[in-house]
Amino acid sequence: MAELIVDISKLKHNIHFVRTLCARHAVELVAVAKGCNAYPPVIQAFQESGIALIGFSRVADASKVEASLQRRPCFISIPSPGQAESVTRYFRSSLNSEKDTIRALADAAERGSRVHGILLMVDIGDLREGVTPEQVLPMARFILELNSPFIEFLGLGATLACCSGTLPDEQNL
Numbered sequence: 001m002a003e004l005i006v007d008i009s010k011l012k013h014n015i016h017f018v019r020t021l022c023a024r025h026a027v028e029l030v031a032v033a034k035g036c037n038a039y040p041p042v043i044q045a046f047q048e049s050g051i052a053l054i055g056f057s058r059v060a061d062a063s064k065v066e067a068s069l070q071r072r073p074c075f076i077s078i079p080s081p082g083q084a085e086s087v088t089r090y091f092r093s094s095l096n097s098e099k100d101t102i103r104a105l106a107d108a109a110e111r112g113s114r115v116h117g118i119l120l121m122v123d124i125g126d127l128r129e130g131v132t133p134e135q136v137l138p139m140a141r142f143i144l145e146l147n148s149p150f151i152e153f154l155g156l157g158a159t160l161a162c163c164s165g166t167l168p169d170e171q172n173l
Helices: 008-024 040-048 059-068 081-090 099-111 133-145
Strands: 030-032 053-056 093-096 116-121 151-157
Touching: 008 040, 040 053, 040 059, 053 059, 059 081, 081 099, 093 099, 093 151, 099 116, 099 133, 099 151, 116 133, 133 151
Parallel strands: 030 053, 093 116, 116 151
Antiparallel strands: none
């Protein structure tokens, strides 16, 4: 059986180093709890080290540690319409690129009386996720024209060099 051993003091040291580097450039660090199965000491170390926002790629991980979180996290996967209820319940925001999903999130957020943030993902050439650059303005308009007090358009996001081997350059950024 695989085993993950985490040295919490080294994790906190690394968080401090990266947060300091990010702060010099006015960048807010989002800690991603992926690969640790939402191990409570890791989540606690993130929060004790001043991480304001934690990202999860699985709904089950966030639901497992919901009571210990200081702030609702970000869902760093693109949800399906069928996940709208749980995504708006456990997450303050999510990555999106599909109208049907965004509409489902708006409906679920309204039913739960929760504001949910939408980060519109843009594909930069690796065909991994997101709308094409030509679709950005129409999709942003769609989100804004929902005119829902329960949906907040947070801006644009892109996956940079994630697993596919496509390196970001001036052309695809």
